[in-house]
Amino acid sequence: xxxxxxxxxxxxxxxxxxxxxxxxxxxxxxxxxxxxxxxxxxxxxxxxxxxxxxxxxxxxxxxxxxxxxxxxxxx
Numbered sequence: 001x002x003x004x005x006x007x008x009x010x011x012x013x014x015x016x017x018x019x020x021x022x023x024x025x026x027x028x029x030x031x032x033x034x035x036x037x038x039x040x041x042x043x044x045x046x047x048x049x050x051x052x053x054x055x056x057x058x059x060x061x062x063x064x065x066x067x068x069x070x071x072x073x074x075x
Contacts, residue, residue, distance in 0.1 A: 028040050 031040055031043075
């Protein structure tokens with residue numbers, strides 16, 4: 001069904017994501033113990049800002065989509 005060459009890298013990526021998700025709460029707990037909750041909120045906010053900035057930096061070519069919508073009579 002699926003080749004072994006595809007399963008191995010996929011399995012490694014999934015394992016690393018699970019490990020990261022499991023370790024993040026412990027890192028946050030250590031940060032709260034050392035500093036305060038405010039630093040955790042600050043880091044969380046910065047992560048949201050980074051995602052928003054990266055989305056705004058994307059250049060999308062929507063001209064073909066608009067042309068197709070016009071052909072279908074949806075605009």
